[in-house]
Amino acid sequence: MDFNPFLIHLIMKKLILISLFSIATAISHNAFSRNNASEQGFSNTNQLVLSSSQVNEMSQRVKAIRRMDKRHLSLAQKAELKNELTTMQSKVSKSGPIFYFTLGALVAAIAIIILLL
Secondary structure, three states: OOOOHHHHHHHHHHHHHHHHHHHHHHHHHHHHHHHOHOOOOOOOOOOOOOOOHHHHHHHHHHHHHHHHHHHHHOOOHHHHHEEEEEEEEHHHOOOOOOOOHHHHHHHHHHHHHHHHH
């Protein structure tokens, strides 16, 4: 039985491509979703939707806090600023799902590019 090396190369290329894609999809699927609780049967009732004006206000406040000279503030004032920033950060993180481009997907994309060249 004589196998054509070109045909074997094409079959292996497609097999590797499909397996890398499926592995990357399995690894990255819902890996960093912040709404995992709702998918596991827990209700996510504290979902918050921020308007663009609220986001702009928060952004301006964060910029103002960063520009402040904090050397002359008391410990209580610094703690108050820290609590304010933490509250804003929690509001933003609860505002909706965030999807990340994972390392697995990046490796798969690079492998696909290399295989197709």
